[in-house]
Amino acid sequence: MSEKAARDINSLMQAIPYARFLGITVDQRGNEITTVMHFSERLIGNPVLPALHGGTIGAFLETTAIAQLAFEIGGDALPKPIGLTIDYLRSGRPVDTYGRAVIAKQGRRVATVHAEAWQDDRSRPIAAAHGHFLLKAAEETAGS
Numbered sequence: 001m002s003e004k005a006a007r008d009i010n011s012l013m014q015a016i017p018y019a020r021f022l023g024i025t026v027d028q029r030g031n032e033i034t035t036v037m038h039f040s041e042r043l044i045g046n047p048v049l050p051a052l053h054g055g056t057i058g059a060f061l062e063t064t065a066i067a068q069l070a071f072e073i074g075g076d077a078l079p080k081p082i083g084l085t086i087d088y089l090r091s092g093r094p095v096d097t098y099g100r101a102v103i104a105k106q107g108r109r110v111a112t113v114h115a116e117a118w119q120d121d122r123s124r125p126i127a128a129a130h131g132h133f134l135l136k137a138a139e140e141t142a143g144s
Contacts (some may be wrong), residue, residue, distance in 0.1 A: 009033065010069055012078070019063050022056055026067055033071050035064040035099040037117075044094060058119060060106030061086060061129035064099035065113040069133060072103060079111065079133035087128045095119050097126070109136050 009026045013019045013035075023038035037043070037060045045053025062084055071078045100122075101115035111133050116125040 001140070006086075009067055012070060013063070013067065016078075018059060018065070022060060022063070024060065024063055026071075028071075032100070033067060034068055035060070037097040037099070038119055039096050040096075049091060050094050052097070054088060057088070057092050057097070057127045058084070058086045058129070059118055060097060060099060061127060062116045062131065064115045064117070065101045065129065065133065066132050068101035068103060068113060068115070069111055069135070073106070073111075073135065075135075077136070079135055082110065082132040082134050084129055084131035089128065090124070090126050092117075092126045093119055098122070106135075109134060111135055 009028070013024050013026055022043065023040055025036050025038065027034045027036060037056070043052050043056045044050050047054070062081055066079055066081075073079075097117050097119055098119045101113050103111055104114050106113040109115055113131050113133060115129045115131070117127045118125045
């Protein structure tokens with residue numbers, strides 16, 4: 001993908017209100033993208049620890065998977081989540097969080113994606129997700 005495609009992915013992230021609220025951007029290096037959820041106080045779920053809210057981590061992983069699908073597959077419509085399972089591995093500290101996703105299997109209509117989020121050390125993820133995403137709406141494929 002070109003630098004223009006990465007800018008388009010960033011434009012896409014900015015067009016999604018919740019991704020904008022979470023402060024998610026996309027960084028491209030070569031043929032790989034990394035999503036970044038920039039830390040903000042509003043992302044704290046437990047002020048005593050302090051720790052990131054689990055919902056923001058889950059939404060970040062879902063958005064990371066969608067960004068990876070949009071980056072690799074392209075198309076006009078965003079993939080829609082069918083099901084997403086999240087494993088919370090450790091507390092998210094109040095720092096920037098990074099994510100990467102891999103498309104495990106892609107069919108004509110559905111893709112399976114695995115995503116991980118980490119903070120300082122990629123080998124120590126704070127959460128992982130496994131999800132299925134609808135690539136085309138049923139109405140689009142009914143006529144073909």
